[in-house]
Amino acid sequence: MEKLEALKQRLRQFTAERDWQRYHTPKNVSTALIVEAAELVENFQWLTPEESMHLTPEQHWAVEEEVADVFIYLVRLSDILEIDLFDAADRKIDRNAEKYPVEKVRGNFIKR
Amino acid sequence: MEKLEALKQRLRQFTAERDWQRYHTPKNVSTALIVEAAELVENFQWLTPEESMHLTPEQHWAVEEEVADVFIYLVRLSDILEIDLFDAADRKIDRNAEKYPVEKVRGNFIKR
Amino acid sequence: MEKLEALKQRLRQFTAERDWQRYHTPKNVSTALIVEAAELVENFQWLTPEESMHLTPEQHWAVEEEVADVFIYLVRLSDILEIDLFDAADRKIDRNAEKYPVEKVRGNFIKR
């Protein structure tokens, strides 16, 4: 089975076993996702952008855990709403490529 | 090639073609991710949890686009920091399963 | 002295005594603010909107602490950027009143 499908099923089972489906509305899961995104961002809040590229192993591990939490809620949400993450991302990149043509934006700082 | 690897490479190329790597520090990409997470949440902010389960096609499409944006920055960040999203998620679920044993939390509302 | 001015000065002194001014760029303080906003939101993430109106004393206290943190960073940011919070809010409400005239939006759910 594809990895993403396996993860969806694992999360579905994890939720059902605990009888947590009733909490997992799109509103609530999106809120949980942004809370985890903030815990991710918190790791970098007082670092310079440069420092954020040179994390200690301990910092890296902390970041990885928050990345996992964001991914878990994103996969959960995509399962609930029947969104294909890879298809949605590819279509979005297609639109972004039209919006930001290489010849126009290369080497310029632009409001994205 | 695996879908996730293909997406990573597509985003790497998209960024390089536009000479945007210098903006893509972990600090900045995490910040961009939470901004997209907020645009996701915005779709649900005045809806009840119940209403969020019954989106119109137009609402669903808007949500899908924001889900894609969050996923794009998450994959980009995981590429920059060499984090394996599926491994990290699986390890996190293992820890969550220990933290919230079925027999203990089932049917109870708990602070998660 | 006006309360807001007193709070600004207290925060300015608190920061200077600890030599933390160099961390307090608008970029970083805004990031710290959203991290605190997420800690606020976390209190409500699994509650229904109705439940969020009937907090226990313990929940209320936890919310109050996060509200304080958001306010602290907002006042700090407004001091750094020389923004008058009350003037800015009043001007924004003026614009909102034009954007959402009573006769047009009353009793209708609208995308705000």
Next chain:
Amino acid sequence: MEKLEALKQRLRQFTAERDWQRYHTPKNVSTALIVEAAELVENFQWLTPEESMHLTPEQHWAVEEEVADVFIYLVRLSDILEIDLFDAADRKIDRNAEKYPVEKVRGNFIKR
């Protein structure tokens, strides 16, 4: 009347005239607040911390508008939950002063 009290009353009236009280649960208002916090952060996401200290007038105006939105929802929330913003901030700074004593943290980067 004190400025904060006047702002509270103005927002209470604004909401009541539009019949929006039913949307203004603590859960929803907190969510709206973090959405505005993200719009604030968005202004800085690709800037370096240094650049964020030297905004153009246009950037400054955009930031001020988002600061106003965060403040508006914070004041609204504090009104709904009967939280005294200035008291809550002062008590939080008292606790922070104990947690981060000057002699201990001065000149050191610490996890805050």
